[in-house]
Amino acid sequence: MAPRRFSLKSLRPHDALLRVLPPTLDAPLDASFEHDGQRINARSGEPLALSLLAAGALTLSRSTKYHRPRGAMCMRGACEGCLVRVGDTPDVMACQTPCRDGMRVTSQNAFPSAALDVFRVTDWFFPKHMDHHHLLVALGRTANETMQVVARRMAGLGTLPDTPLPETVHRERTCDVLVIGAGSAGTAAANTLAARGLNVLCVDEASAPGGWIRDVPAAGTTVAALDPRVTFLGRHSAVATFVNGTLVVGPEGLTRVRAHSRLFANGCTETVGTFAQNDLPGVFTVRAAMRAFMAGIAVGQRVVIVGLSPGAEALEAAYRAIGVKVAHASHCTVVEAHGGRSVRAVTVRSERAETQKWSCDALVVGVEPLAAYELAGQAGADVKWDASRACFTPESDAHGRTRTAGVYVAGSLRQGTEGNDITRVMADREDGARVAEALADDLAGRCWEEAHR
């Protein structure tokens, strides 16, 4: 029982999923690479974390302190689970790195490998947690210093490359408006701004626009195209944003973008929530499992989906269509994931507080995604706690204006993820356009003021 690639032939001939799944999924595997001494066949261009997953490599890394097994959990660069060494480069996020023929992938911070790490004893030695504030002090000075040396060697992430990494050159770009995120809201905003005659640059972590719907195996949702007048930078993540520049990082290096206005439509961060063993390999967010599905990979063969976050129902339907055994505990919460090196079972609690234990080889958890407030907050938006969403959100007026002039927020970042898969996408598109209109009005007003001062 393990993750596996599925064939398009496993779907019924007229299944709507065939319209959204790429036809290349049935092409022969064209790449071969090495992972901790094992040869793996994969599809070049797919995320390396998915190549590893499809080969059954669930444990990719070890946690920094307790050496607990970890694997890809979010599949979109927002967790530490898939960090590996590729060739000579440490700390590569396998989920953000395309698989290439001939790659040499090794695990880090583990002996002899992430799959079998003897330092796991630390985890068993400290069953609750390691109390740094008192433990090392109580041991006395010499023991304390020795422990620190040992701890420093065991902890941390990766080791430096043997030879310096190639130098990169940074790029400078200017635009009227920088739109961060090319999902439903970001695409609508960028298109609206371009239609108003503004010079728009739009960045997204994915290689193509679409955001969330690109990952959803649901019929009826289509990715809206970006206006050709919009400059799109794919595979670029915003790193930091300052008054007179925003840094974005891509495969070739850093780009500094200077823009009159910044519109944040960078949506949400998916998470699995807090439960016992929530970090076990084989525990995925709904979006991670959806990304795997769209690449032709089922995360398990006996999958339990818990919760009702965006995409959970679409994922359940998709798994049924390809013959994966799936149980969906839609109105339950996870109590504990069971297993030593990867998920073997899950205990869930129903709304009536009844608990049940189900065996599975993958657990997909759909809790409400968290607003990715960080960049907007850095740009000067007020950030407040939203008790109903149980996360921090940037404050904005009806038109997405924040406390700081020239800084706007739109889409699920500010309005959450209420509604079904279709209504939510429509709401995000509407919001993107609404905020973009306000931004364009403000810019026009500012230009008029400057001309008549």
Add this chain to the structure above:
Amino acid sequence: MSAKVLVCRCEDVTLDEVEEAIAEGNHDLESVKRYTGFGTGWCQGKQCVAACAKIVSDRTGRAPEGPITPRGPLHPVALGMLASLGATEDEGSAT
């Protein structure tokens, strides 16, 4: 098998540890961060800040005032790439 609840995966901070931090008198998010180190790892708090805020709020009965300061880089960048920016004029400060 130790059934740890991981609040912050990157820095291996458990629920038990956050609860102890609160019991030690750290009653706001920033103090709990300084005591446990949550939110200071690879993901820079994308996964854990909301969870920790909820725990602190539930235990203390006070709504969270605000998140820990979201400083850059929010996404990991190689030092060599940062060096490629070279000596530049003052970039201004993040607010």
